[in-house]
Amino acid sequence: xxxxxxxVSRRALLGATVAGASVTALAGCGTVDWYPSDTTPxxxxxRSLLQEKERTVVRYENALADGSGxxxxxxxxxxxxxxxxxxxxxxxxxxxxxxxxxxxxxSPVAADEDPDLAEMPSPSxxxxxxxxxxxxxxxxxxxVTDRGLAQLIGSIGACEAGHAHQLDDA
Amino acid sequence: MSALAxxxxxxxxxxxxxxxxxxxAVDDDRSEHGLALASEHKVTRAELRQAILDREGSPPxxxxxxxxxxxxxxxxxxxxxxGVENTCxxxxxxxxAADDTDLRLTGARLLQQATVRALEWGGELDALxxxxxx
Numbered sequence: 001x002x003x004x005x006x007x008v009s010r011r012a013l014l015g016a017t018v019a020g021a022s023v024t025a026l027a028g029c030g031t032v033d034w035y036p037s038d039t040t041p042x043x044x045x046x047r048s049l050l051q052e053k054e055r056t057v058v059r060y061e062n063a064l065a066d067g068s069g070x071x072x073x074x075x076x077x078x079x080x081x082x083x084x085x086x087x088x089x090x091x092x093x094x095x096x097x098x099x100x101x102x103x104x105x106x107s108p109v110a111a112d113e114d115p116d117l118a119e120m121p122s123p124s125x126x127x128x129x130x131x132x133x134x135x136x137x138x139x140x141x142x143x144v145t146d147r148g149l150a151q152l153i154g155s156i157g158a159c160e161a162g163h164a165h166q167l168d169d170a
Numbered sequence: 171m172s173a174l175a176x177x178x179x180x181x182x183x184x185x186x187x188x189x190x191x192x193x194x195a196v197d198d199d200r201s202e203h204g205l206a207l208a209s210e211h212k213v214t215r216a217e218l219r220q221a222i223l224d225r226e227g228s229p230p231x232x233x234x235x236x237x238x239x240x241x242x243x244x245x246x247x248x249x250x251x252x253g254v255e256n257t258c259x260x261x262x263x264x265x266x267a268a269d270d271t272d273l274r275l276t277g278a279r280l281l282q283q284a285t286v287r288a289l290e291w292g293g294e295l296d297a298l299x300x301x302x303x304x
Contacts, residue, residue, distance in 0.1 A: 076295075079297070080295070080297040083297035083298070084297065084298075087298065134282055137278055137282075138274070138275045138278035138279055139275070141266050141274050141275075141277075141278045142271045142274045142275050142278075147267035147268075147269075148267070150266050150267055150274055151263055151264075151266050151267045151300075152298070153266075153278075154262075154263065154266035154274070154277060154278040154281050154300070155263060155266075155281065155298040155299055155300050155301065156298070157278055157281070157282055158259065158278075158281040158282045158284075158285040158299040158300060159285070159295065159296070159297055159298065159299055161282035161285055161286055162285045162286060162289055162295040162299065163295070165286045165289050165290075166289065166295065
């Protein structure tokens, strides 16, 4: 289980670059496998989750900045997502870098600079996002070899299902 | 197989609990909700029982009784139902760690269902449902 190092959290390091990975992938043609071949399947799933979770955090931060949604609920949900992010980072192998190696030397793009994330999402859009995420978790939990990681993914999915329920009621 | 058996024990208790809630609740909404969830847990119970049989295991027997709350007021019944779902969630979490892929999928699905049901009864949402955090 990895830990934060020298005052710079792995979450912060990841946040600076993880969204850039998708940009890097999209900038190329078709499917770009930007994970090195020696990355384990579990780490591949983990990094996909980390990337997705980082983008979700940015979306909630934007929604809160917009101020039009149920702020108390959005704050609680955002905190849960940050907890998920920390737990996923802790699940990375000890010797893993907090960010995947860049294969083409391109500069990372921060999630909060990604134009795709610049829009202010509505509560209904966030609810759809949570429901979609929760729907993917069972398959992801089944895809990993580490049983503890499967539990973590399953539990995150349950929390996201709860978020969808709460946003539906909001 | 032990995680599967534990999940079935939780469902056995949930069916009993919700039949109690349906009968004890004074208001129609709470009673009907309890009845509906008793039916849903019966379906899950049958599914888990069959999963054990498919794997040539022996399903744990239904107990004659399960713990019930002493009070019958709405708040007590709601808290009781939250506890029932948290127990189901905890059992489902262990099922998500099964080596059997089908059981993992089942565990992850049941964990989501239990989490949402607990919220419906007024429970709080943990960042990582199923873990014993409270």
